[in-house]
Amino acid sequence: ALDNGLAHLAGQKIVITAGGTREPIDPVRFLTNRSSGKMGYALAEAANTAGADVTLIATVQRDCSANINVRIAESAEAMLQAVQEEMVDTNVFISAAAVSDYRLKEPFTDKVKKQGDDDGLTLNLVQNPDILKTVGMAKKPGQIVVGFAAETKDLLANAKAKLSKKNADMIVGNDVTKAGAGFDQDTNVVTMVRPEQDPVEEGPASKLNIAKAILNQVVKIQEMQ
Ligand code: C5P
Numbered sequence: 001a002l003d004n005g006l007a008h009l010a011g012q013k014i015v016i017t018a019g020g021t022r023e024p025i026d027p028v029r030f031l032t033n034r035s036s037g038k039m040g041y042a043l044a045e046a047a048n049t050a051g052a053d054v055t056l057i058a059t060v061q062r063d064c065s066a067n068i069n070v071r072i073a074e075s076a077e078a079m080l081q082a083v084q085e086e087m088v089d090t091n092v093f094i095s096a097a098a099v100s101d102y103r104l105k106e107p108f109t110d111k112v113k114k115q116g117d118d119d120g121l122t123l124n125l126v127q128n129p130d131i132l133k134t135v136g137m138a139k140k141p142g143q144i145v146v147g148f149a150a151e152t153k154d155l156l157a158n159a160k161a162k163l164s165k166k167n168a169d170m171i172v173g174n175d176v177t178k179a180g181a182g183f184d185q186d187t188n189v190v191t192m193v194r195p196e197q198d199p200v201e202e203g204p205a206s207k208l209n210i211a212k213a214i215l216n217q218v219v220k221i222q223e224m225q
Contacts, residue, residue, distance in 0.1 A: 006212065008219045010051030015086045016043050017097035017131065019059030022074040025123065026108035030074075034183035035098035037062055039148075042207035043094055044068050046215055055090075057082045059097065076100055076128035083131055087138070092218055094146045095132040103128050136167035144221055146214065149173040150182070159193040169221050170194045172214055180204035192217050 018040020022030040037060045044056040048068050055069040057079055064070065071086075073079040076099045087093065102125035112121070132147040139145050147168045149159045152175070159173035173191040176182035180203065181189040188210045189203035194217070202213040 005219055006046070006050035006215055008050075008222065009047060009092075009215060012052050012091040013055070013086075013089055014047045014052045014092045014094065015055045015057065015083065015090045016040050016047070016094045017057045017079060017083065017099075018044070020098040021059055021076045021079060021100045021128075023100045023103040023128070024075065024107040025104055026110065026112045028111055031100060031103070032059075033098050033100065036060075036184040037097075038184070038186065039188060039207050039210070040094075040096035042211040043096060043214065046208060046211035050215065052092075055086050057086070057097075076103060076131065080129050080131045080134065083135060087135060087143075090143065092144045092146070093135050093139075094214070094218075095135070096148055097131070098150065099131055100128055102126065130166070132168065133166045139167065142225065144169050144218055146170045146172065146218065150176050152177050155191060156193065156199060159191065159199075163193060163195060170214075170217055190214070194221065 019037030020033040020035035022032050024030050037058055041062050041064055044054050048054045048065050057071045057073050059074050071082050073082040105124040105126045136145045145168045147166055149162050149171050151158045155173045155175045159171040162171045171193045173193060174181050174188055178189050180187045186207060187204050188207050190210055192200045203210055
């Protein structure tokens with residue numbers, strides 16, 4: 001029944017982000033996080049199986065079906081640029097990427113060398129754009145925007161706050177401290193939060209089955225519109 005419901009997505013354009021962004025320090029180094037990109041790739045596979053036209057904007061290349069349009073964007077700024085190019089004709093945007101909140105104010109143009117003295121090294125950081133919020137605030141009628149909230153505490157409250165802060169139609173919360181949830185695993189446990197709806201829990205389950213459950217909620221949102 002679940003997979004049947006997803007047939008509603010056939011022919012729709014779905015844009016998904018995946019992976020931890022890489023914020024350059026110098027030509028050979030970057031700041032990043034523990035995100036593997038697996039949840040985003042699983043969403044892309046599930047949407048592709050449902051017959052959607054899928055564009056995956058990822059920080060890392062992983063194996064995936066040949067007809068998924070993969071665009072590699074490493075930094076938050078590059079990812080925002082790619083997302084905005086794709087949003088024009090998109091039905092659904094799912095922000096599964098773990099976007100770094102900060103980047104170097106000025107990445108070094110040459111490889112940083114160890115200094116002879118021991119004064120340490122200070123990196124100046126500035127805030128990155130919030131891709132989900134930017135897209136949420138600019139969404140057109142009919143466009144569905146979904147975000148994630150990886151939390152270590154107060155999952156429900158944080159997910160609800162993010163719904164309104166980012167003008168999203170759904171936030172998928174996951175408690176990354178839970179067994180079977182979180183980074184670089186093949187399973188996940190999520191709480192899907194929508195405005196004025198009871199939260200829906202799913203898992204522990206494979207990331208592919210979690211992806212199907214998320215897309216199932218997207219179809220529900222579309223059917224309510
Ligand atoms: O605010 P927080 O980072 O916890 O929100 C997580 C959600 O926002 C995720 O969907 C993530 O992809 C998105 N996000 C973003 N750009 C940022 C930070 C987070 O798109 N700079």
